[in-house]
Amino acid sequence: MSSIASTLAPEAIKKLIPYQSARRIGGAGRVWLNANELEHAVHYGESSQNFNRYPDFLPHDIARAYQDYCQVTSPVVAVRGADEAIDLLIRTFCQPGKDKIVVCSPTYAMYEFCADALAIETLHVPLVGDAFELDTQGVIAAAKQANLVFLCSPNNPTGNPLSQQAIIEILEGTQQDALVVVDEAYIEFEIDQSVAALIARYPNLVVIRTLSKAFGLAAVRCGFIIADESVMEYVAKLIPPYPMPDSSATIVLDALSEQGLHKMRTVTNQLIETRDWFISQLGQYDFIEKIYPSATNFVLLRTRAGETLFAYLLKQGIVTRNQSHDPALRDCVRITIGSQHSMQEVVAALNEYSSQS
Ligand SMILES: Cc1ncc(COP(=O)(O)O)c(C=O)c1O
Known part of the structure; x- marks a missing residue:
């Protein structure tokens, strides 16, 4: 049976052969002359690290450390902030001028901004009442016309976590129609509300995270996508060749250590x-x-x-x-x-x- 991700991914993305960066090609050798890098490091100012070589094309050690932190076995990729994750997911699963996304306003403005920039229409299903709750049936109905549903939990700028039960209802009701992206940028402030563990049960669930908020690393630019293998297959095609600078990777690994x-x-x-x-x-x-x-x-x-x-x-x-x-x-x-x-x-x-x- 084909996955919802493969049903939604545009043909152009399916045909795409990822850019074969030197690191992706990998290999073994003694003298590395394959990436037009400077062979010896130049040290500017205080920096004592060597920055002359391109970084890992997908920083696996960071992904593993983040999986451990989240206690998930689902695949994880590190990207340059949750904002890059939003843009990447829209570019991977929506065709400009044709596909749509769903957002539950008032919410984080970047979902609609990224969609607008790609001529992808945004359908609004407003949060309901003074408690800003999900209109689950409204979202399920709108998702029939859309490829991605963005839910922000806890929600920016209202501050409330979305009900896990309502998210599950949406996951159930959209399994044949759309991917549901839950942006958990603020989840460390109420960690029990995370839905990341549900990816194992719902392959149409994608979770976005960041180190910019509770971890206090906004300037490092590190975010994560956690999703089923069937979703990652397509995300990995579009991910930039070198998504994480070495200078950031070192700090991220320290942040994800036990201490x-x-x-x-x-x-x-x-x-x-x-x-x-x-x-x-x-x-x-x-x-x-x-x-x-x-x-x-x-x-x-x-x-x-x-x-x-x-x-x-x-x-x-x-x-x-x-x-x-x-x-x-x-x-x-x-x-x-x-x-x-x-x-x-x-x-x-x-x-x-x-x-x-
Ligand atoms: C809900 C939400 N998602 C994503 C982001 C962007 O995070 P990052 O700094 O990781 O790009 C923000 C930043 O304010 C946010 O509020």
């Missing part, structure tokens, strides 16, 4: 404490109409006049995210949780604002 994971979990627990303290402080302001529950490193607020508060904080040098451009988030501001010290500064600014308004 690295311990550090990440300690920092995450501290951040959650700061977040919960900050949220408890927000309750005192009557200009804040709603504080949305957060399973992330940010909190979304609906205020009596979102844009005024945003502008006031900006004047105090505190940069937050104005969400008012989205009709579903009128008067909403998204505030990232920083250090305890920074959040105390925000509370002091809110006190000032409160006394003036």
Whole structure:
């Protein structure tokens, strides 16, 4: 029986023979003169590493370390951030000018942006109500016309995890129609909500992860795709020849070591404490109409006049995210949780604002 991935992959992608980079071809030898690299390293500044050779075409040691961290046996590939994963999945499974994706707004804007850039239509199935819940039947119906469904859990910018039961219903209802991509960029802040283990049961599930959030490695540019072999077969065709710079790979392996994971979990627990303290402080302001529950490193607020508060904080040098451009988030501001010290500064600014308004 053919997989849903092979049904969806465009003919052009199926025919594609991956670019045969020197590392992909591999081989054995003593004097390597096959990649037009400089044979001897040049050291600039402080860097003591050798960067003259191209890196591994698929960093297997990173993929293995990430599988261990996620406790999954499904294939994993490392890419340059979750944003590259989104773009890669759309380019692999959708044909410009023909295919469609589904997104559940309000959500992370890159799904639609990447689709727009490739002339791929985006179907919107809005999240429902004040708790921003999935419209499962709406998503299943829209998926009949689409190749990819993007779900963001926990969702940016609303902060809530999507119900695992609802995701399972969608996986069941779309098995013959679409791949369901669950973006778990913020999952470390509520790890129990991960659906990565379900890939073994649902080959139409793809999970995207990143080291940019809880791991604190946004500048390193490292994200992951976790998916069934039948999906990876096509993703691997389009993946850039050298997806991970050596300088990043070294840091990523340190982060995924036992000590690295311990550090990440300690920092995450501290951040959650700061977040919960900050949220408890927000309750005192009557200009804040709603504080949305957060399973992330940010909190979304609906205020009596979102844009005024945003502008006031900006004047105090505190940069937050104005969400008012989205009709579903009128008067909403998204505030990232920083250090305890920074959040105390925000509370002091809110006190000032409160006394003036
Ligand atoms: C939901 C979501 N997915 C993906 C990304 C991009 O992550 P990366 O830095 O790994 O490209 C972000 C960044 O804000 C995000 O909020």
